[in-house]
Amino acid sequence: MLELRLVQGSLLKKVLEAIKDLVNDANFDCSASGFSLQAMDSSHVALVALLLRSEGFEHYRCDRNISMGMNLNNMSKMLKCAGNEDIVTIKADDGSDTVTFMFESPTQDKISDFEMKLMDIDSEHLGIPEAEYHAIVRMPSSEFARICKDLSSIGDTVVISVTKEGVKFSTRGDIGTANIVCRQNTSVDKPEEATVIEMNEPVSLTFALRYMNSFTKATPLSNTVTISLSNELPVVVEYKIAEMGHVRFYLAPKIEEDEEETKPEV
Amino acid sequence: MCGRARCTLRPDDFPRACHYNNVSVRSVNMDQPSYNVSPGFDVPVVRREDASNSNGCIVHCMKWGLIPSFTKKTEKPDYYKMFNARSESIDEKASFLRLVPKCRCLVAVEGFYEWNKDGSRKQPYYIHFKDGRPLVFAALYDSWQNSEGEILYTFTILTTSSSSALQWMHDRMPVILGDKGATGTWLNNSLNYKTVLKPYEESDLVWYPVTPAMGKTSFNGPECVKEIQIKIERNASISKFFSIKGAEREDSKPQQKVLCDKPVETKLLKGENDEPETEKGNDDRKTNNCNYCQGDAAKHQIKRDYEAFTADSKPALHNTVTGSTTPVKKEKLKGADDKQPTLFSYFRKS
Numbered sequence: 292m293l294e295l296r297l298v299q300g301s302l303l304k305k306v307l308e309a310i311k312d313l314v315n316d317a318n319f320d321c322s323a324s325g326f327s328l329q330a331m332d333s334s335h336v337a338l339v340a341l342l343l344r345s346e347g348f349e350h351y352r353c354d355r356n357i358s359m360g361m362n363l364n365n366m367s368k369m370l371k372c373a374g375n376e377d378i379v380t381i382k383a384d385d386g387s388d389t390v391t392f393m394f395e396s397p398t399q400d401k402i403s404d405f406e407m408k409l410m411d412i413d414s415e416h417l418g419i420p421e422a423e424y425h426a427i428v429r430m431p432s433s434e435f436a437r438i439c440k441d442l443s444s445i446g447d448t449v450v451i452s453v454t455k456e457g458v459k460f461s462t463r464g465d466i467g468t469a470n471i472v473c474r475q476n477t478s479v480d481k482p483e484e485a486t487v488i489e490m491n492e493p494v495s496l497t498f499a500l501r502y503m504n505s506f507t508k509a510t511p512l513s514n515t516v517t518i519s520l521s522n523e524l525p526v527v528v529e530y531k532i533a534e535m536g537h538v539r540f541y542l543a544p545k546i547e548e549d550e551e552e553t554k555p556e557v
Numbered sequence: 558m559c560g561r562a563r564c565t566l567r568p569d570d571f572p573r574a575c576h577y578n579n580v581s582v583r584s585v586n587m588d589q590p591s592y593n594v595s596p597g598f599d600v601p602v603v604r605r606e607d608a609s610n611s612n613g614c615i616v617h618c619m620k621w622g623l624i625p626s627f628t629k630k631t632e633k634p635d636y637y638k639m640f641n642a643r644s645e646s647i648d649e650k651a652s653f654l655r656l657v658p659k660c661r662c663l664v665a666v667e668g669f670y671e672w673n674k675d676g677s678r679k680q681p682y683y684i685h686f687k688d689g690r691p692l693v694f695a696a697l698y699d700s701w702q703n704s705e706g707e708i709l710y711t712f713t714i715l716t717t718s719s720s721s722a723l724q725w726m727h728d729r730m731p732v733i734l735g736d737k738g739a740t741g742t743w744l745n746n747s748l749n750y751k752t753v754l755k756p757y758e759e760s761d762l763v764w765y766p767v768t769p770a771m772g773k774t775s776f777n778g779p780e781c782v783k784e785i786q787i788k789i790e791r792n793a794s795i796s797k798f799f800s801i802k803g804a805e806r807e808d809s810k811p812q813q814k815v816l817c818d819k820p821v822e823t824k825l826l827k828g829e830n831d832e833p834e835t836e837k838g839n840d841d842r843k844t845n846n847c848n849y850c851q852g853d854a855a856k857h858q859i860k861r862d863y864e865a866f867t868a869d870s871k872p873a874l875h876n877t878v879t880g881s882t883t884p885v886k887k888e889k890l891k892g893a894d895d896k897q898p899t900l901f902s903y904f905r906k907s
Contacts, residue, residue, distance in 0.1 A: 335678065335899035417904035499897060525903050543903060546896040 296350035300379030309509035347535030360412035424519040426453035436507035452495040483514035559731035565590040574665035574691035576737035592781035596622035596640035604662035623713035644754040695732040720756040733757035
């Protein structure tokens with residue numbers, strides 16, 4: 292038996308909007324500790340990891356661990372039927388091949404039930420070890436989304452370089468080049484508007500903008516985004532979900548034209 | 558299944574490929590020679606001449622993907638509907654049954670492509686004869702007249718269960734007619750033609766992996782048949798790679814360096830497990846290794862003396878012993894075609 296009641300139902304809608312473009316089908320894993328998902332895009336270049344901790348739900352009951360395969364597009368269709376103020380409850384019986392989404396209006400005068408068929412999905416779960424990153428950039432999520440959108444109109448890839456000076460996003464395309472530098476800026480009125488750069492070592496990595504743009508679909512989930520970079524690791528683009536968890540996107544860097552360049556310098 | 562092939566033969570090579578000489582060539586308005594032919598393409602086939610008991614054969618250019626003659630005149634032809642016919646059931650399916658007596662033909666290609674599906678990723682292979690001679694497939698053809706009165710000749714390639722050697726890749730393969738006897742039987746023998754409808758078991762059929770980019774029909778050219786390094790060992794343990802992060806930083810960098818050069822790594826794996834001090838090399842193996850390291854060092858402009866380098870790479874050695882799959886990273890990075898490695902290069906499956 293599974294019953295998860297989320298007062299802030301719109302959050303689940305936003306989560307789905309954030310990941311459904313990247314992944315078609317995915318297994319949602321429910322355990323006593325929380326509601327999570329890990330899935331790769333079809334080309335296995337990007338990965339999304341979602342965690343909604345049990346504490347964030349008003350009511351959380353998960354008798355035993357279950358994994359529910361869902362088509363995210365279909366799930367999104369159903370969740371779109373929920374009002375933004377609605378309370379969403381996810382229910383599933385043991386051994387059932389369906390999941391039920393229940394939407395309650397805040398005034399309790401309207402209750403909707405949507406039952407969705409589950410699917411069998413071979414999940415390719417990856418073990419993602421904790422890692423120390425060479426550079427971690429925290430910046431307003433809307434700023435990051437804007438940069439990715441702007442750069443993708445010029446080139447296909449973005450080079451993200453972090454130095455003491457700041458973080459630089461550059462691209463190159465047929466029509467020309469673009470460089471956007473964001474300096475560390477902590478003297479702002481609101482903490483979420485700050486750009487904070489922690490750097491142990493300078494890094495410079497190239498990524499496909501297509502994926503980056505897809506990640507920025509999670510912008511409504513959080514005012515800030517954290518980008519963690521290491522020269523030999525996939526980048527992590529993390530959107531925190533207040534008091535509940537996070538959506539993390541991992542993206543394998545592209546190998547640069549001259550392979551020597553990507554090797555760490557000694 | 559067989560849904561993609563390389564067809565770069567010259568039109569006059571077709572009869573020879575099918576072991577027929579002196580045949581007339583009819584309507585060879587074939588598409589450009591293509592390394593990536595899919596249903597809907599014009600492909601020359603060899604068929605018997607109409608209405609004759611003679612062994613006269615002609616080369617006739619037809620579209621791949623059968624459009625049965627009884628298809629509605631107004632229908633839009635869908636070449637993907639019947640580009641293959643299961644040889645086991647050609648006697649049962651209405652679309653093929655009618656064609657078996659009179660409309661058998663031969664298709665010659667240089668090789669074909671087959672995909673091996675492993676989980677959700679698909680890896681194409683190019684399958685061809687070791688000696689480069691063309692493959693001849695058993696096929697059936699039909700003609701259909703559309704509403705404008707144009708007659709469209711189309712064919713379908715017969716398939717059978719895969720040979721024991723190819724079973725791992727896919728459960729079906731095209732019917733390959735390996736010699737003159739087989740092509741003759743299929744084309745001309747009205748009684749025993751079924752004897753050739755079996756998997757091709759000879760060992761001269763070989764294959765190698767090619768770029769997944771050829772999955773797009775628009776991708777063409779010799780690149781389609783270029784052998785690639787396949788990304789093996791997807792379950793590779795790279796936890797070693799990550800655990801390094803937690804350890805001292807100084808160690809991790811030279812280790813990357815070692816990782817970057819596969820020959821060095823494999824050398825190390827082979828011999829040097831318990832004696833990393835390679836600088837005092839006496840035997841061949843050691844000196845060899847020495848050269849490798851120095852070469853490597855020079856190549857990457859490591860401005861440090863050799864001893865320091867080997868000393869630093871010690872942790873790498875220990876790790877290779879436990880990790881055992883180190884070369885994977887590099888290989889995968891190399892294998893990715895458009896310089897975009899997948900996450901399997903970094904994370905292992907759990």
